[in-house]
Amino acid sequence: MTLPPDLTCRGALAMISAYLDGDLGATDCAAIERHCQRCRQCAGLLDGLRDTIGLCREAGDRALPEPIRTRAQARIRRLLEREKPSSGGQRN
Amino acid sequence: MNPSGEATRAAYAALVRGASTGDRDAMERLLMRAQEVAYRFSLLVCGDQADAEDVMQDALLKTYQHVGRIEDPEAFRTWLYTTVRNACLVKRRRRAGEPAHLESIEQGTTATRGEASNVDVPDKSRLPDQVVIDRWIGKRLSQALRTLPAPLRALVVMREIEGLSTREVATIMGISEASVKTRLHRARVKLRRQLEGL
Numbered sequence: 001m002t003l004p005p006d007l008t009c010r011g012a013l014a015m016i017s018a019y020l021d022g023d024l025g026a027t028d029c030a031a032i033e034r035h036c037q038r039c040r041q042c043a044g045l046l047d048g049l050r051d052t053i054g055l056c057r058e059a060g061d062r063a064l065p066e067p068i069r070t071r072a073q074a075r076i077r078r079l080l081e082r083e084k085p086s087s088g089g090q091r092n
Numbered sequence: 093m094n095p096s097g098e099a100t101r102a103a104y105a106a107l108v109r110g111a112s113t114g115d116r117d118a119m120e121r122l123l124m125r126a127q128e129v130a131y132r133f134s135l136l137v138c139g140d141q142a143d144a145e146d147v148m149q150d151a152l153l154k155t156y157q158h159v160g161r162i163e164d165p166e167a168f169r170t171w172l173y174t175t176v177r178n179a180c181l182v183k184r185r186r187r188a189g190e191p192a193h194l195e196s197i198e199q200g201t202t203a204t205r206g207e208a209s210n211v212d213v214p215d216k217s218r219l220p221d222q223v224v225i226d227r228w229i230g231k232r233l234s235q236a237l238r239t240l241p242a243p244l245r246a247l248v249v250m251r252e253i254e255g256l257s258t259r260e261v262a263t264i265m266g267i268s269e270a271s272v273k274t275r276l277h278r279a280r281v282k283l284r285r286q287l288e289g290l
Contacts, residue, residue: 017277021258048284055287056252059229064128071145072127075152076120083156 007035012042020049097255104172105165112160119159126155130176132254134183136229136237137246141221143183150179173250173264236286244279251276 012035018024019032036043063069104125110118130151134144154175162168226234237245250256250264251272258276262269 017273017280021273023273045281045284048288049280052280052284052287053252055230055233056248057255059233060132060253060255062229064131065224065228068131068145068148072124072131072148072152075127075149076123079123079152079156080116080119 007031009035009039009042012036012039013045016042016046016049020046020053097257100255101166101169101257101260104169108159108162108165108168112162112165119156122159123152123155126151126172129172129254130179133173133176133246133249134180135221135225136249136253137242138180138184139221139225139238140183141224143180147176147179147183151176169256170260170263173254173256173260177246177264232287232290235290236283239286240279240282244275244282247272247275248279248283252280 012032015024015028015032019029024032032046036046064072104122107118107122107125111122127148130148131144134147135141138144151172155172158171158175162171222234222238228234229237237248240248247261247265250261251258256264258269258272262272265272
């Protein structure tokens with residue numbers, strides 16, 4: 001895909017997620033960047049979406065709440081103990 | 093796929109290979125990851141703490157039973173999210189008689205242009221669950237996520253929070269990659285708008 005050099009706001013908006021996801025080639029990236037240099041509204045949206053994605057990624061890095069984690073570990077221990085080959089248990 | 097997504101998929105595949113050949117440490121780590129995925133997805137998409145713990149248990153058992161039969165370890169992550177998503181759907185369907193939980197995460201797919209859906213209706217009885225989510229991922233993001241219709245929320249959770257690739261999300265949701273991209277863009281813009289208003 002090659003975007004026109006004089007990209008409109010509508011055109012930029014349609015491609016802004018693809019830009020953020022790294023799905024565009026160098027020429028199209030340059031067209032988005034040029035547009036955002038002269039359009040404060042689209043530049044603001046671009047920054048806002050970038051922040052939004054960043055906030056989500058940070059949330060994905062959060063560890064589970066400690067009580068949930070402790071219960072999860074206990075479940076694993078119980079399961080593996082129950083399924084130990086020496087105890088005669090078998091996987092389904 | 094972004095590099096971290098690729099690395100995560102490879103890490104899962106390595107754990108699957110280890111677990112399937114008797115490596116107990118790999119098995120424990122894989123089972124923990126399966127439960128983490130189940131908790132995050134279930135709580136963030138469906139918003140119910142009790143259901144989330146049931147879905148964790150389901151993911152734990154199914155992963156344990158499934159791991160020895162996996163032919164393609166690289167596809168494990170897709171299998172896991174599909175399994176977790178299905179378990180959430182079953183939970184929601186079982187609640188069909190409970191007014192506050194009528195809508196499944198499948199419903200409302202087309203109701204994504206600003207109109208409220210059932211899942212967006214505040215329910216005071218579920219406040220403790222919401223407090224858990226607020227404390228965990230931050231009130232601002234939690235509140236903004238809640239305004240999204242459930243299918244878009246599921247998409248954001250998988251793609252943005254969990255870091256799955258567009259292709260993986262498309263496979264899990266049974267839609268095209270183009271649809272994932274279109275819906276994700278819509279979700280991002282809506283989420284941004286909500287975050288700016290908070």
